[in-house]
Amino acid sequence: MGNYQIVWPSDFDRIEWLLESKGVLFDIEVKVGDHTIMATFYDPVRLSQDIEEEIQSSGFFSETFIIVLERLTKRNIEATLDKMYRSGLLESMAKAQFDR
Numbered sequence: 001m002g003n004y005q006i007v008w009p010s011d012f013d014r015i016e017w018l019l020e021s022k023g024v025l026f027d028i029e030v031k032v033g034d035h036t037i038m039a040t041f042y043d044p045v046r047l048s049q050d051i052e053e054e055i056q057s058s059g060f061f062s063e064t065f066i067i068v069l070e071r072l073t074k075r076n077i078e079a080t081l082d083k084m085y086r087s088g089l090l091e092s093m094a095k096a097q098f099d100r
Contacts, residue, residue, distance in 0.1 A: 003032070003033060004033075004081065004090060005030070005031040006030055006077070007028070007030070008028070009028075012074075016074055019072045019073055020071060020072055020073060022046070022072075023043040023045055023049075024042050024050070024072070025040065025041040025072065025077070027040065028040070028077075030081065032090055032093075032094035033094065035094035035095060035097070037065050037094050038065060039065045040065060041069060041072055041077055042069070042072070043069060043071060044068055047066070065097075067080060
């Protein structure tokens with residue numbers, strides 16, 4: 001892990017086994033330097049379902065900081081955030097929310 005920190009929910013150990021079946025994990029705090037983002041992690045199937053439902057009910061879908069993974073597991077989330085950090089993308093995302 002680089003210069004960032006994932007703040008897992010306090011009950012994450014108890015609910016971790018549900019990740020793959022649910023296909024979504026909302027509002028995970030990721031601290032990057034002096035910035036914090038709230039990321040939502042999806043698998044492609046669940047994201048597609050949520051987009052369709054939202055569009056049908058409200059006419060649009062909007063979400064900030066969505067990260068889509070092939071399989072939603074803690075290990076994949078950590079590996080993806082590490083790749084994003086090493087590429088500079090995570091820091092850019094964190095800074096972008098303050099540049100608005």
